[in-house]
Amino acid sequence: MKLYKSIAYFFFVFMIFPVHAQDITTQLYETYESYKEPSIGKRRIKHTDIQPLLEKFKNNPRFTVTKIGTSIGGKDLSLVSIGSGDTDVFLWSQMHGDEPTATQAIFDILNFLNSSDFAKEKEEILSNLKVHFLPMLNPDGAELFQRRNLLGIDINRDALRLQAPESQTLKRVRDSLEADFGFNLHDQSTYYNAERTEKPATISYLAPAYNYEKEINQVRGNAMKIIVFMNNILQKYAPGQVGRYNDDFEPRAFGDNIQKWGTSTILIESGGYPEDTEKQEIRKLNYVSILSAIYTIANQNYTDINISEYEKIPENDRMLFDLKIVGATYNLMGNPYIIDLGINQVEVDYEGHDDFWYSSRVWDQGDLSTYYGYETLDAEGYELVEAKIYPEVVSDLEGLKKLDTKALLSQGFGYIKLAQIPSKSLNSPAPFHIVSEKYKKPDFRLQPGINPTFFMKKDGKFHYGVINGFLIDLESENIEIPNAMIFR
Template sequence: MRSIFFLIATIISFSGMGQVGDMTTSLYDSYSKYKEPSLDKRRIKHKDIQPLIFKLKSNPAYTVQKVGKSIKGKNISLISIGTGDINVFLWSQMHGDEPTATQAIFDIFNFLNSDDFKAEKKELLSKLTLHFMPMLNPDGAEVFSRRNALGIDINRDALMLQSPEGQTLKRIRDSLDADFGFNLHDQSTYYNAERTSKPATISYLAPAYNYEKDINDVRGNAMKVIVFMNRIIQKYAPGQVGLYNDDFEPRAFGDNIQKWGTSAILIESGGFKNDVEKQEIRKLNFVSILSACYTIANGDYKNIPIEDYEKIPQNDRKLFDLKIERFTHNLLGKDYILDIGINHLEVEDENHETFYNVGRIVEKGDLSTFYGYDTVDATGYRLIEGKVYPEIIETRKDLEAMDIYGLLKSGYTYVRLAEFSATDKDVSVPINILGKDQKVPGFYVNIGNTPNFILQKDGSVDYAVVNGFLINLNTKETNFKNAIYYGK
């Protein structure tokens, strides 16, 4: 097997003809071997990663240190591997509801611990020392919240340093005097690559260190590594990479870490169609981070022109989960042509471990400059409010035995059920459930309302929207997750 440095050198042709080489292709294709199976959902907690960290303590290749505590006393660990002179510092989940990179970090540990690419990894770790701080905000992770237990955003605490988590991050950065720092986050799934319908699945940023957005060697090196990662990720998510906004934020850690002399690189995990738990995006993090480490180790990034950084499209925020275009809506006896954008909001259980969706209309009017993960051209269709099925269904089992698609075809988006658990808000059949004496919720095509309606054209009902999920009634194609129980 060829040296890793030769393999990575083949990945990029710096004349602009990017080629993905054997190494990153192998990493992507064999990823399932390294994926940590115990972290398969976004809502991971501090207790979920402790056994994995404990296991690393017994491996002499690693140095595992408790370097801080959260406000509620949860340990924050620093995990280091390698003997190289170049220090690379990676921290994740300073926002508790942004776990994708935390999962990828433990995938990287599994890769480093594997028998694969032994010679390549030996050479890599002789050049670099990697320092990982997974889950900087464990109190926020416990309740799947951006903020810490004090209620502040740790990423706006780089100056006042009132949070123990922020104090830990600053102290470790200073003690390492790291050459490169990776600030690992999640962003909204509704970001798109500017002027395209493609989601910004991965977004990068070399944060500015002043209002003028000057570029010195420190920031320039971060830009070059980002260009390298972008060229790698384009093979697996073409057109789905964006640049995060680079306006200087004097309170933010990334901006200040750049100012303090560490080449800071922000990686934001966004959206990917039909990847609610962000497992494909987790895989892209794995490939992106390891690819960056290899180019930092061999120094090839130094030859990349900084100008290529600005060629990456900017982030925009013009995506909906569902966009319905040019349907006819009657109001007070007059027809109007409208578009609507619908998103699927997540409502958690009390333990912050699972969730169900509630659909919401979030925009309406002329949405011709917006996009949808799913888009329906409803030209010629009338939007008609869903009806309530006239008979009361006795049990959930009776409901599941019915022809639900037939009910939807007949314009029914609600049924009344005599027996149903009021604690179970997650309805797995594609029709909403009312209590037996309950009236149907009023529906208007207004922002903030839950969309339950049919689309009818020339007397034929071809589509139903149930709790914001589109159902093609002719093909039965749908990405339906749940309807809603409206009972009390």
């Protein structure tokens, strides 16, 4: 019986993931660093960051770079095209300004297409396809690292009214190309997980419905087949970390309408990956899976894939926290209670939206047994204890650096009084909250919305601290967190 199952599985994988596709996928993954665009290595990229890259391809005879529109804020929207085939593939990214992972991957793909490597495979792609890239559809949103455009609307809900010039551009380009395949490229929250597992939904897919009945015609069916193909690629590099979006029809959405207009549309959402704050591993997975999908479209070897496999991809769920603390003892009004805590490390942008700091929150508490964490601590037998203010006043930030961090944390001190708090400082560079001499710390009361700062004590000893939502093992030699808070 086991032998039969093994043969059946091998046959299934072989049918939907041919040997030559496996070979190119492995090679793409292993050689990725040769094509990764180094100038855009962080998520908060802006319109000015991609202009030199577009200019490079504009001056390259292999590519055609065309201005196709202008954002509300006056920023050019550009289309980069390559190939001579009869099948048009259209990829657009950053419809939401704070979703840049695929924009980065697009420039990696363009670097690949511009190289002299993989000559045979690229000839197959470019002789059969014409591939068009529209990176950063919402440059004004990217400037502010926000989802919406300057009109304050979600471009992805403007497919019918077409009020935004960015929406008009997307519709016009889709229609002018009459694209056969479309890749609608987004980022999703890092708190999505693959249904009923602790694994993050690193990549999520959707073949959007084109009507309320969720019918499957050839156009949508082809999108499903490509998604099945891509899912099987990703299982090698992020096993169990692929999700599938709910396919309820949204009549205002571009993905649903582009499917309706005759383009086989694949929605790709980049989610979370452990210890990948800037989503660079996810960027790599986008590069590998999208290029592999383009290659299989060029060879048309996706056509025999059974679309029933699409429904087997686990649905997206949203049951993840950055930090989950399980079974801690919390004393309230003289009574002990067993409580779980779900903590999220929330990003706050600096002015200019080039970088960020953290202002964490307790997101939920109680019985969180159906939730998961990127980091989980079993706190059974540990008592949650409030953090204390260090009684001595430190002169300035230089004085803060001279403190024995581990010794103070091990005594339960989580707040340091500073005589001179720099007026422009937004957060603490040390694993202590900085407070003014007049600061009065509120009573220790756990509830959703508060900044998570406390210690965990067992047998009279402090073993762990949580400062600004970051777990600190007090036995560790290296104690540091990205930042703590300033309370004036």
